[in-house]
Amino acid sequence: MHIRVENLTHVYAPGTPAARTALRGVNLEFGPGERVGIVGPTGSGKSTLVQHIAGLLVPTAGRVLLDGVLAHARTPEARARRHQVGLAFQFPEDQMFELTVFREVAFGPRHLGLDESEIAARVRWALETVGLDPEVFGGRVPLALSGGEMRRVALAGILALRPRVLILDEPTAGLDPRGREDILERLRAWQEETGATLILVSHHLDEIARVVGRVIMMAGGEVVNDGPVRQVLCDPEGLCRANLSPPPGVVLLEALGAAQWPVRMDGWGAEEVAAEIARTWERIRKPDAEPSGS
Ligand SMILES: Nc1ncnc2c1ncn2[C@@H]1O[C@H](COP(=O)(O)OP(=O)(O)O)[C@@H](O)[C@H]1O
Ligand SMILES: [Mg+2]
Numbered sequence: 644m645h646i647r648v649e650n651l652t653h654v655y656a657p658g659t660p661a662a663r664t665a666l667r668g669v670n671l672e673f674g675p676g677e678r679v680g681i682v683g684p685t686g687s688g689k690s691t692l693v694q695h696i697a698g699l700l701v702p703t704a705g706r707v708l709l710d711g712v713l714a715h716a717r718t719p720e721a722r723a724r725r726h727q728v729g730l731a732f733q734f735p736e737d738q739m740f741e742l743t744v745f746r747e748v749a750f751g752p753r754h755l756g757l758d759e760s761e762i763a764a765r766v767r768w769a770l771e772t773v774g775l776d777p778e779v780f781g782g783r784v785p786l787a788l789s790g791g792e793m794r795r796v797a798l799a800g801i802l803a804l805r806p807r808v809l810i811l812d813e814p815t816a817g818l819d820p821r822g823r824e825d826i827l828e829r830l831r832a833w834q835e836e837t838g839a840t841l842i843l844v845s846h847h848l849d850e851i852a853r854v855v856g857r858v859i860m861m862a863g864g865e866v867v868n869d870g871p872v873r874q875v876l877c878d879p880e881g882l883c884r885a886n887l888s889p890p891p892g893v894v895l896l897e898a899l900g901a902a903q904w905p906v907r908m909d910g911w912g913a914e915e916v917a918a919e920i921a922r923t924w925e926r927i928r929k930p931d932a933e934p935s936g937s
Pocket of ligand 1: 655656663664665683684685686687688689690691692
């Protein structure tokens with residue numbers, strides 16, 4: 644699906660003393676099959692933006708188009724597009740209301756009017772995709788699960804709808820670091836298999852950087868940076884503007900650069916940074932030698 648955000652402005656409680664501008668003239672495009680991260684400090688407008696993309700809010704000004712159709716319109720066409728956008732909210736427990744995990748995940752597919760065997764197949768597939776054994780978890784009570792398991796169930800419920808666009812708002816909140824890596828790896832595998840668009844909202848820059856190809860950085864309701872992961876992560880000034888800390892590797896390279904080491908600032912992963920330091924060390928030691936990059 645092609646998503647177009649045009650001059651999007653959103654004011655909460657307009658015309659009241661509590662009025663709050665959450666988005667100011669945002670312009671963005673998302674192509675089919677992209678994996679994108681949206682980062683920025685709390686209150687920067689990330690959640691408001693993704694709710695607009697899911698057609699859940701009406702813009703104060705501007706518009707959001709899903710394959711050319713107004714996202715929030717009350718037409719059958721718009722409704723059909725919205726059904727193809729899956730949004731997982733920040734607090735999964737707010738979305739749980741069935742008595743078993745199976746029924747919880749089956750809820751959406753049932754509303755699509757699928758027959759029971761297709762529903763059961765989708766529920767199993769979705770639970771397996773998020774790393775929960777259907778035999779073990781299918782009969783459990785959703786609200787008695789751990790935070791991390793609940794999050795996986797909520798995600799399975801959305802995957803079972805086979806969305807063409809999947810948006811996750813803080814997908815790893817409540818998960819330990821191993822659980823985080825596991826779920827992000829599963830989401831990446833799912834995206835590669837389906838070719839859907841994956842949008843991850845997070846303030847864990849390091850963590851989503853491994854999954855997405857592009858990062859949009861928000862601050863104060865505006866887009867302050869948008870580009871390939873490398874470019875955004877290796878721009879310490881831009882990160883500062885968004886009140887985010889650069890990955891440790893970038894900090895290290897920057898410190899070496901400040902100490903007159905001729906390092907290049909285009910890597911952020913531990914291995915890339917180590918390789919760049921080794922290359923630079925070689926250059927310093929033997930300035931006339933050919934660089935031995937490999
Ligand atoms: N339902 C709401 N009513 C009033 N103000 C809101 C509401 N939701 C968010 N806001 C305000 O809008 C701004 C952007 O919030 P939000 O989109 O939730 O940002 P983020 O997800 O980046 O933390 C914040 O100032 C927030 O306080
Ligand atoms: Mg938010």
